[in-house]
Each structure stands twice: as structure tokens, then as C-alpha cells.
Amino acid sequence: MNRSLMKRAIAIVLVGAAASVCAVRAPAQNRLVVASGAMFPVYQATSLPSSQLINPEELVKLLRSENPLMIQVGSHVLYQQAHIPGSEYIGPASSESGLQSLRKRVESLPRNKFIVIYCGCCPWSHCPNVKPADDALRAMGFTNVRVLYIANNFGADWVDKGYPVAKGD
Amino acid sequence: MKKRIPIALALIAVAAGLYFVSRHHAVPGGMNSAAIEHPLAPEFSLPDLTGQKLDFSSYRGKVVLLDFWATWCDPCRDEIPHFVALQNKYGDRGLQIIGVSMDDGPEPVRDFCQRFKLNYPVVMGDARMGELYGGVLGLPIAFLIGRDGRISAKHVGATDISVFEKEIVSLLRGGAGRG
Numbered sequence: 282m283n284r285s286l287m288k289r290a291i292a293i294v295l296v297g298a299a300a301s302v303c304a305v306r307a308p309a310q311n312r313l314v315v316a317s318g319a320m321f322p323v324y325q326a327t328s329l330p331s332s333q334l335i336n337p338e339e340l341v342k343l344l345r346s347e348n349p350l351m352i353q354v355g356s357h358v359l360y361q362q363a364h365i366p367g368s369e370y371i372g373p374a375s376s377e378s379g380l381q382s383l384r385k386r387v388e389s390l391p392r393n394k395f396i397v398i399y400c401g402c403c404p405w406s407h408c409p410n411v412k413p414a415d416d417a418l419r420a421m422g423f424t425n426v427r428v429l430y431i432a433n434n435f436g437a438d439w440v441d442k443g444y445p446v447a448k449g450d
Numbered sequence: 451m452k453k454r455i456p457i458a459l460a461l462i463a464v465a466a467g468l469y470f471v472s473r474h475h476a477v478p479g480g481m482n483s484a485a486i487e488h489p490l491a492p493e494f495s496l497p498d499l500t501g502q503k504l505d506f507s508s509y510r511g512k513v514v515l516l517d518f519w520a521t522w523c524d525p526c527r528d529e530i531p532h533f534v535a536l537q538n539k540y541g542d543r544g545l546q547i548i549g550v551s552m553d554d555g556p557e558p559v560r561d562f563c564q565r566f567k568l569n570y571p572v573v574m575g576d577a578r579m580g581e582l583y584g585g586v587l588g589l590p591i592a593f594l595i596g597r598d599g600r601i602s603a604k605h606v607g608a609t610d611i612s613v614f615e616k617e618i619v620s621l622l623r624g625g626a627g628r629g
Contacts, residue, residue, distance in 0.1 A: 291459075356520065356522075356552060356554075356589075357554050358552045358553075358554070358575065358576060358577055358580060358586075359552065359580070359586070359587055359588070361576075361577035362577045362580045362581055362585055362586065362587060363585065363587055373522055373554075375522050376522075401587070401588060402520070402522075402523060402588060402589055403523050403524070403525055403526075403588055403589050403590075403607075404525070404588075404607060404608075407523070407524045407525050409522055409523075409524065410522075433588065433606075433607065434587055434588020434589070434606070434607075435587045435588060436585055436586075436587025436588050437587075437588065437606070440585065440587055448577075449577075
């Protein structure tokens with residue numbers, strides 16, 4: 282008798298759970314559709330060796346004990362909406378003026394200064410900014426540079442993960 | 451006592467299900483779930499490349515593809531010729547594409563628009579505009595807005611043009627006009 286009741290209870294639990302899942306899920310056509318990504322040719326950022334990269338989770342942990350110079354080398358409008366607290370905006374490193382600003386910012390620094398550069402404008406494989414910035418810093422003799430690996434964009438890979446964010450200039 | 455345990459488990463499961471359902475649909479202000487899943491597109495008024503104000507509300511009744519892009523964004527640039535083609539194809543049926551450039555200034559945008567012969571208006575976006583649309587923290591991002599002014603879809607990252615076209619055709623056929 283007990284076994285029979287147990288079986289019935291389990292069945293009710295499973296049906297109740299299934300019904301809840303169905304009720305929560307809206308039909309696909311009533312949802313906002315979010316799509317991402319398509320195959321594109323390889324861009325510069327992908328040529329950066331992994332030894333020069335740092336992922337968001339690692340950077341968050343590192344910032345608890347270290348204080349690198351952090352520079353956003355992409356879009357000012359994106360920087361104003363959200364950026365890593367304490368990071369500076371220099372200008373898009375895909376432009377010569379942005380690179381000149383970057384060089385000017387760091388020229389007086391010791392060449393072993395720990396510097397982290399990031400962008401997050403678009404998917405990593407298409408970012409036009411991080412590689413030129415990294416190249417410029419290494420050409421100046423900086424030996425302790427890391428590039429923040431942002432796979433999709435700053436929103437998805439930093440903000441949506443709940444990592445620290447600041448706004449404005 | 452032993453008989454009550456399975457019944458209690460069943461009640462807990464149902465209660466849990468009801469809780470999650472209520473969380474999914476709970477909305478401040480008493481709005482229904484459809485309104486939340488298809489919110490009204492925020493109104494805005496921004497200068498276009500000639501300096502004239504573009505008022506989003508003037509496009510009510512049309513299907514709008516609102517494209518956040520920038521001249522330095524490769525995936526954005528790849529989409530634009532396709533958007534030009536869509537505007538040509540569906541413009542007289544009520545499609546209006548509006549580009550929102552997230553460039554730092556209008557000069558490169560003007561050059562780009564002339565070179566690629568954009569046949570739709572482009573406005574200069576800013577941080578406020580990005581925040582109005584939920585945070586534009588990566589490009590491209592495109593919103594499809596129905597004739598009723600509600601956001602029907604949001605595409606983050608480069609998206610195959612056939613996806614856009616399918617959604618546009620559907621909205622042109624079935625969307626209710628505003629105003």
C-alpha cells in the first residue's frame with residue numbers, strides 16, 4: 282500500500298514539475314529573439330598568443346591583490362556606458378590617433394609596468410583594437426602586458442557576468 | 451504518517467511550480483507578460499548626419515530595423531550592404547531602417563555612408579541612447595520593431611540577412627499600426 286502511494290506521489294511530482302516547466306516556457310514566437318555570431322574570416326586579435334591573454338574571471342581575482350594600469354582601447358560610447366572600474370579610456374587603437382594617445386599615456390612609465398588592455402566592442406575574432414594596442418606597447422619595450430580576452434562583447438562577457446562596472450567618464 | 455509524506459512532496463512540487471510561474475510573469479505595475487516580452491521601443495530624437503533631428507515617433511506605423519553599428523566594426527560593415535538591399539526591396543511596403551552610429555564623431559560616418567550609398571537615415575548615437583536600449587555594450591546590435599511600436603526581436607552580433615528578411619516580411623504582413 283505504501284509503495285503504491287509512493288509511486289502515485291512520484292508521478293504527481295513529475296507531472297507537476299513538467300507542467301511548471303511548460304507554463305514557464307513561452308512559445309518561441311512570443312519571445313524576444315536573441316541571435317549571435319556567424320562565421321567570418323580570422324582577424325588580428327586571434328593571432329595574440331594565449332600567454333598574453335587574461336580572461337575576465339582571472340582579472341577579477343587578480344584585481345583583489347594587484348593594481349595594473351587598465352586601458353580601454355575601443356569605443357568611447359561603449360566605455361561611457363560601462364567599463365572596468367579604474368580603467369582609462371585612450372581612444373580606439375585601430376586609429377593612429379588612438380595609438381598616439383596610448384603611446385603618450387605610457388611613455389613615462391617603467392617598462393615592467395603591469396598593463397592590461399581591453400576592448401569588448403565586438404566578437405574577439407573581429408576586434409580591430411586590441412592587437413594594434415598590444416603591438417604598440419611591446420614595440421615601446423613594455424614587458425608586462427596582458428590583453429583581456431572578451432569572446433563576444435563587454436556586455437555579455439563582463440557586465441552580464443556580474444563583474445564590477447563603472448559608468449561615465 | 452507515512453502516507454502523508456508522498457502527498458506533502460506532491461504539494462511541494464506544485465507549490466514550487468506555481469512559484470516559478472509567478473516569478474516569470476510577475477511585473478511591476480501590473481503589465482502582462484506579452485507586454486514585457488515585447489516592450490515598447492523607447493522613443494528618441496537624435497541628429498542625423500546633416501544635423502537635423504530625427505524623431506523616432508514619426509516612423510510609427512512602419513516596421514523599423516534599428517541598427518546600432520560603427521564604422522570600425524567589421525561585422526557591422528558587412529551587414530550594411532544587405533540592409534541597403536532590404537530597404538530597397540521593402541521600403542515601399544513599410545520598412546524603415548535607421549542606423550545608429552556609435553562612432554565618436556560624424557566625419558568617418560559621412561564618408562562611409564557616401565561610399566556605401568546608404569539609403570536610410572543614420573543618426574549619431576551616444577551613451578544615453580545605448581542605455582535607453584538596454585545597454586549597447588557590443589556591436590552590432592539590431593532591433594526589429596513592429597508597426598505597433600513594440601520590439602519584436604533583438605539580434606546581438608552579426609546575423610544572417612535571411613533571418614532579418616524573414617522577420618521583416620512577417621512583421622510587414624501581420625503587425626498592427628500605431629497611432
